[in-house]
Amino acid sequence: MTSTFWATMLVVAVNAILFHAMPRFSRPDILFAVTVPDAFVAGAGRTLVSRYRAIVWSGAAAALAIGLLLPAFVPGSGRGGWLMMGVVAGNMIVALAAWLLAHRKARAHAVPPSEVRVASLVPRDTSLPGGALLAVGPFAILLSTALLVYTYRDDLPDGPGTITSFLALGGVYVAMMLTMAVSLARRTRQIAVDGPAAAAEQRFRRVNVLVLVLVAYGVAIQLSATTVASIPAFGDTLSGSLGFVLLPLMLFNFGVTFWMFRVGQGGQRAVAPAARQEFHGDATPDHAWKVGGLFYFNPRDPAMWVENRVGVGYTLNVGNWLAWLLMAGMLLAPMIAGRLLF
Amino acid sequence: MSLDLASHTPAYRQIANDLRRHLVDERLKPGDLLPPIRQLAVDLGVHFNTVALAYRMLADEGWLELKRRRGATVIARNAPRTVDRRQADHLLRQLAHIAAELRSVGMSSREISSALRRLAQGARP
Numbered sequence: 001m002t003s004t005f006w007a008t009m010l011v012v013a014v015n016a017i018l019f020h021a022m023p024r025f026s027r028p029d030i031l032f033a034v035t036v037p038d039a040f041v042a043g044a045g046r047t048l049v050s051r052y053r054a055i056v057w058s059g060a061a062a063a064l065a066i067g068l069l070l071p072a073f074v075p076g077s078g079r080g081g082w083l084m085m086g087v088v089a090g091n092m093i094v095a096l097a098a099w100l101l102a103h104r105k106a107r108a109h110a111v112p113p114s115e116v117r118v119a120s121l122v123p124r125d126t127s128l129p130g131g132a133l134l135a136v137g138p139f140a141i142l143l144s145t146a147l148l149v150y151t152y153r154d155d156l157p158d159g160p161g162t163i164t165s166f167l168a169l170g171g172v173y174v175a176m177m178l179t180m181a182v183s184l185a186r187r188t189r190q191i192a193v194d195g196p197a198a199a200a201e202q203r204f205r206r207v208n209v210l211v212l213v214l215v216a217y218g219v220a221i222q223l224s225a226t227t228v229a230s231i232p233a234f235g236d237t238l239s240g241s242l243g244f245v246l247l248p249l250m251l252f253n254f255g256v257t258f259w260m261f262r263v264g265q266g267g268q269r270a271v272a273p274a275a276r277q278e279f280h281g282d283a284t285p286d287h288a289w290k291v292g293g294l295f296y297f298n299p300r301d302p303a304m305w306v307e308n309r310v311g312v313g314y315t316l317n318v319g320n321w322l323a324w325l326l327m328a329g330m331l332l333a334p335m336i337a338g339r340l341l342f
Numbered sequence: 343m344s345l346d347l348a349s350h351t352p353a354y355r356q357i358a359n360d361l362r363r364h365l366v367d368e369r370l371k372p373g374d375l376l377p378p379i380r381q382l383a384v385d386l387g388v389h390f391n392t393v394a395l396a397y398r399m400l401a402d403e404g405w406l407e408l409k410r411r412r413g414a415t416v417i418a419r420n421a422p423r424t425v426d427r428r429q430a431d432h433l434l435r436q437l438a439h440i441a442a443e444l445r446s447v448g449m450s451s452r453e454i455s456s457a458l459r460r461l462a463q464g465a466r467p
Contacts, residue, residue: 115348119385121364123377123413190385283387303384 008067008084012091016060019095023049023102025312027265027282028273032099033293033309034106035113035281044109052102059094063087096292099310103292111280113287120193124202126186128178129210135181138174138220142167145224152231163227170223172337174216176330181212183326184314187304191266191283196275200267204260208313211256218249260312282307288319345386353388357396365405365416367464372418376406379413 031045067087128135146167192198228234263270284306288298293309299319308315316323343360364370383393397414400406404419444454
């Protein structure tokens, strides 16, 4: 047993666990990315979930068996890691196929789409958590580092040019993260109108926005630390202390991920069934979800972000031009900045 | 508030009607802030201009004050001392059509009268 084998098996196991848990991540009335009645979730839906999970775990077991037995029977088949890559890819394909099959079967039980829309007349808080002051933080970190680099410019063997450009690129990434956070706070539909369901949904969204802000902090701290470490006067002083800053951020992110899985999509699993909204689903039409619920494409929907139907959190409405602008920005801005700066 | 996209009534008019009902019933009071146009449009899944049109309609009627970047605020509206006869006649003609439709679906004149009285007193249909 090589270390590659064990690494592959770990990936296969994590993949199987993720796909196993996937149906639970959705809102309580959405199953395999389809809006279904409560009776179906409690009845035939359970059988569907069991069958889906059986396929997922059979695929993982088959992957394990192939990874274990093939090198013994076919000498040289494990060379170069191709077999293990094939095992992982095969396992993924089986799990995805199981999902698509279950999605197709669930569609036969879909709730007819409703033409009635509801909204609250109370303005909600769409500001960033911590306000502008917290959002300025990552830029302040990068700027302070740039000033430090300028102060010690004579000690740097290659001069301050490349390092300052590196920090400027970091600024572009931070700006992108904060743009995502602002758009997520402002351009997402509030599904539950009032009561505990609405409060849970708003809390869920706010935590997601906060994660994006903290990722911006993580990027700024990481880049600044790398930069400061390249200054001879500070070379070794940061190596041990960086963990004190980044570890809480990482732990927070892990905690949030666990919390999101626990409360379910939109925080609705944490709400008592009686307190949930009367209507079904997440106020998006089933037909607009493509590839088994992976992508949301609805040009008629002004929402830029919608709740994910595969996994927790939010996804972009790829039918919205603003979403394309954001995606293009995410892709092009660092490329253009990198080309201009270096 | 709710909006029925399958209804024959245009979406902007449904939004304005629903808001007006809230205003008349004083569930929305002077000084109350309404959601920004973009927020309400995203929540209802309609174009921003649809909500903007409804807000503008109510602003023209004297219910709302629209301020750039501050959204819409409910303002104290002095009820007109004299009835606008032209507007009232227009609305009464619409009401006559609706009354005829109600009779054609089987409601008696007495039922229509009592339903109208209830509606005039602020009850919901």
